[in-house]
Amino acid sequence: MxxxxxxxxxxxxxxxxxxxxxxxxxxxxxxxxxxxxxxxxxxxxxxxxxxxxxxxxxxxxxxxxxxxxxxxxxxxxxxxxxxxxxxxxxxxxxxxxxxxxxxxxxxxxxxxxxxxxxxDHNRLVTNKTTSNYQQEFRKIAMDLSSVDSYEDWVDLYKKLIYWELQLENIENTGMLEIFEQQKVEANNEFFKFIENNYESWFTPESEAPILSHTAFKQYVLPEITKEQPTLLVVVDNLRYDQFKTFENIIQNYYKTKEDHTYYSILPTATQYARNAFFSGLMPSEMEKLFPQYWLNDTEEGGKNQYENEFLEAQLKRLGKDINYEYHKITSLQKGKRLADNFRSQKNLDLSVVVYNFVDMLSHAKTEMEVIKELAGDDKSYRSLTLSWFKNSALLDIIQQAKQMNFKLILTTDHGTINVKTPTKVIGDKNTSLNLRYKTGKSLTYNNKDVYAVKDPKKIHLPSINMSSSYIFAKSDYFLAYPNNFNYYANYYKNSFQHGGISLEEMIIPLAIYDPK
Missing domain, CATH: 3.40.50.2300 (Response regulator)
Structure with missing residues (x-):
C-alpha cells in the first residue's frame, strides 16, 4: 500500500x-x-x-x-x-x-x-466475481446433467452469458478459461438435446418452442396498432451476448416492455432463418408456395432478395391490413440515408429495418486481416459490435423513433459461433459450401460431429434432389474437405460462422420496448 x-x-x-x-x-x-x-x-x-x-x-x-x-x-x-x-x-x-x-x-x-x-476496485471485484462464479460453476455443472427442455436451455444460456459478461471485466484470466470449458461442455450437451428433440418439434401436439417461422405472428404482430407506429429492427447475425452489450444504450431512450427469446430453425443461416421469420413459413413451404422467390443452396442468385414480398404475403395470409415499409441496410450510405429521411415513417403502422452490418462484419472476418485482429474472440467481437452500434446510423434511427413515439422491437435471425474444431466431410460438386452445414447427396462425415437428417421433409427443408440429406455441425466444429484440409482448417479456425447447432446460433433475443 x-x-x-x-x-x-x-x-x-x-x-x-x-x-x-x-x-x-x-x-x-x-x-x-x-x-x-x-x-x-x-x-x-x-x-x-x-x-x-x-x-x-x-x-x-x-x-x-x-x-x-x-x-x-x-x-x-x-x-x-x-x-x-x-x-x-x-x-x-x-x-x-x-x-x-x-x-x-x-x-x-x-x-x-x-x-x-x-x-482497489479491480482487485475487489475480481475476488468477489471469482468467488461467486466458483459457487455458480458447480450449480451450472449440475444443471447441465439434468436440463431437458427448451425453456431450461434458454435459462441456462442466459445464465452463462451473464457470467461471461461478468468474467470478461476481471483480471483473473484463469477463471475465463474455466468458463470457456464450461461453455463448450454446455454446447456439447445442447447439441445432444437438439439432435434428440428437433425433429419432434414439427409433429402435431408437440411441446415446441417459438421458432423462426412463428416468431413474427407470436411476438411482433400483437404489438402493431393503428394508434402508435412500430419500428421493427432485425439486426442480422446478432448473438444474445452482443445484444446484451448494447441494450443499456437503447435503455437511455426506451424502457423494456417484454424480453423474449425464440429458437432459430436449422440451418441457422440467413436464407433459411430470416426468410422463415418474414414469410411465417418453413423453407419447404416457401419452396412449394413461392418457387419464384425461393432459391436452394446450389442455385445461382441472391437468397434473401424477397423478404419484403414474403412479409407482404404473410400479412395477407393472416388477414392483416398494415401500412408498412421495408428497408434493408447493407451499407453505411443506406443507413445514413434512412436516418436522414426517417421522419417520413411517422404515418406508417410499421417500419421494418433489416440491418446487415453484423453479418457483413462476421463474414469479412475470414477475409480481412484487420477484422481478424479486431475480433479474434468473443470478447473482442462484442466490443467491436458495441463500438459499431454507438456510432451507427441505427442508433440515430432509434433515437429519432423515440422522439416520434414509436414502439421498438429488436431482434435477429440467428447468431454465430467462433469455430475452433475442423471435421472432415466429403461431398460431390453439388454439395453446398457453408462451413457449419451441408446439403447434398452421398455425404460422408464423422457421425459424432454432426446432426444428420436423411429425410429433409421431416424438418421441413427442401431437397435439392431425391437423395439429398442435411448435416449440421455441433458446438464449435466446422466442416472441411479432405483436399487441402490443413490449409482450410487453419484458415477458418477462430472465425465466426453460422448454420450449425450451438446455443449462440440458435437462441435468439427479441425485445419489445416502449419509448421513455
Missing amino acids: SNISLLWVDDEIDLLKPHILFLEKKGYEVTTCQSGTEALEVIENQNFDIIFLDENMPGLTGLETLTEIKAIKDHIPVVMITKSEEEYIMEEAIGSKIADYLIKPVNPNQILLSLKKNL
Whole structure:
C-alpha cells in the first residue's frame, strides 16, 4: 500500500490531521495543500493516484480547481468533499467526471471506503466475481446433467452469458478459461438435446418452442396498432451476448416492455432463418408456395432478395391490413440515408429495418486481416459490435423513433459461433459450401460431429434432389474437405460462422420496448 499517494486539498487542512494520520498508518502517502492554486502547482510536478478536493475554498473554488486538474491530468480520480448539499454543485461535479462525492463532516472510514472503491476496485471485484462464479460453476455443472427442455436451455444460456459478461471485466484470466470449458461442455450437451428433440418439434401436439417461422405472428404482430407506429429492427447475425452489450444504450431512450427469446430453425443461416421469420413459413413451404422467390443452396442468385414480398404475403395470409415499409441496410450510405429521411415513417403502422452490418462484419472476418485482429474472440467481437452500434446510423434511427413515439422491437435471425474444431466431410460438386452445414447427396462425415437428417421433409427443408440429406455441425466444429484440409482448417479456425447447432446460433433475443 505504501506506493499509493494521495493529494488532499482543503483550506482547513489542519483540522483534518487525525484523518491524515489514520491514512498514513494504513500505508498511504498523503500530500496536503490549502488552496486550488497551490494544488495545481503540485500536480504539475508530482504524480498522484487520487485527489481529495474541498469544494468550498477561497480563491479558486473546488469546481474551478477540478476543471483545471482535468485539463492537466485527466486520468487522476478526484473525490469532491463539500459542506453543501446543493443539487447544482453535485451535478456540476458529477458532470465533470468526479470519482466520488462526500458530504462533510467525513469520518476516516468513509475516506478509506472511497479509496478502496476507486483504487482497489479491480482487485475487489475480481475476488468477489471469482468467488461467486466458483459457487455458480458447480450449480451450472449440475444443471447441465439434468436440463431437458427448451425453456431450461434458454435459462441456462442466459445464465452463462451473464457470467461471461461478468468474467470478461476481471483480471483473473484463469477463471475465463474455466468458463470457456464450461461453455463448450454446455454446447456439447445442447447439441445432444437438439439432435434428440428437433425433429419432434414439427409433429402435431408437440411441446415446441417459438421458432423462426412463428416468431413474427407470436411476438411482433400483437404489438402493431393503428394508434402508435412500430419500428421493427432485425439486426442480422446478432448473438444474445452482443445484444446484451448494447441494450443499456437503447435503455437511455426506451424502457423494456417484454424480453423474449425464440429458437432459430436449422440451418441457422440467413436464407433459411430470416426468410422463415418474414414469410411465417418453413423453407419447404416457401419452396412449394413461392418457387419464384425461393432459391436452394446450389442455385445461382441472391437468397434473401424477397423478404419484403414474403412479409407482404404473410400479412395477407393472416388477414392483416398494415401500412408498412421495408428497408434493408447493407451499407453505411443506406443507413445514413434512412436516418436522414426517417421522419417520413411517422404515418406508417410499421417500419421494418433489416440491418446487415453484423453479418457483413462476421463474414469479412475470414477475409480481412484487420477484422481478424479486431475480433479474434468473443470478447473482442462484442466490443467491436458495441463500438459499431454507438456510432451507427441505427442508433440515430432509434433515437429519432423515440422522439416520434414509436414502439421498438429488436431482434435477429440467428447468431454465430467462433469455430475452433475442423471435421472432415466429403461431398460431390453439388454439395453446398457453408462451413457449419451441408446439403447434398452421398455425404460422408464423422457421425459424432454432426446432426444428420436423411429425410429433409421431416424438418421441413427442401431437397435439392431425391437423395439429398442435411448435416449440421455441433458446438464449435466446422466442416472441411479432405483436399487441402490443413490449409482450410487453419484458415477458418477462430472465425465466426453460422448454420450449425450451438446455443449462440440458435437462441435468439427479441425485445419489445416502449419509448421513455
